[in-house]
Amino acid sequence: MIEAVLFDIDDTLVDHSGAARAAVVAAFPEADAALVARRWFELEEEYYGRYLAGELGFAEQRRLRVTALAAELDLGEWAAARADAWIAAYAERYEANWRLFPDVLACLDACGLPMAVVTNSNGDFQRAKLAAVGLDGRFPVVVASEDVGVAKPDPEIFRVACRLLDVEPSRTAYVGDRLTTDALGARAAGLRGIWLDRSGAAAPDDPGVVRITTLADLAAVLDSGGPVSP
Structure with a gap:
């Protein structure tokens, strides 16, 4: 038994996926929502996997995900401070959608x-x-x-x-x-x-x-x- x-x-x-999708799409309202969500989850797989493997810290993998996404959306190279501020706002939206x-x-x-x-x-x-x-x-x-x-x-x-x-x-x-x-x-x-x-x-x-x-x-x-x- x-x-x-x-x-x-x-x-x-x-x-989780619904909350993350809502949070990231709201952050880039002028971009294609389906593209933004798809790439966010693909980057999550890549960088979160590195966090689980002990290669990155929890906050670091989040920062790398958004800087990679911003570069792909032609938003330039983001400094760590800008990425961290974005993550803080994203986290609020993400948690509000749990x-x-x-x-x-x-x-x-x-x-x-x-x-x-x-x-x-x-x-x-x-x-x-x-x-x-x-x-x-x-x-x-x-x-x-x-x-x-x-x-x-x-x-x-x-x-x-x-x-x-x-x-x-x-x-x-x-x-x-x-x-x-x-x-x-x-x-x-x-x-x-x-x-x-x-x-x-x-x-x-x-x-x-x-x-x-x-x-x-x-x-x-x-x-x-x-x-x-x-």
């Missing part, structure tokens, strides 16, 4: 199991995000990559959360929106990986893990699950 459930935060519980997905609260209410979150980010930042959307107190355990020194899909970050909950990985489920980083990473750590695919796209033939398209389906998946092997 599954005895505990771990969750990702961004784009699983909280609509929202839970509509299926989150009912899912958490129905779970009935110990819960924790595992996130590739700064722990204080993510705890503030959870509090802002009304989830403070829901997760007594928050495992953040910056705090523990490893990032998903490294198996150790999932196992840290299991140890803190005092539950075996084989009796723990992990729910996240990224197939490789979240669901397959959890499976490799011995957990039951569950891929939350909100995209509406057709599922791949064999993703290797259970795929759900809404958290409303999680309870049924957990009820059907048993111990899993790495």
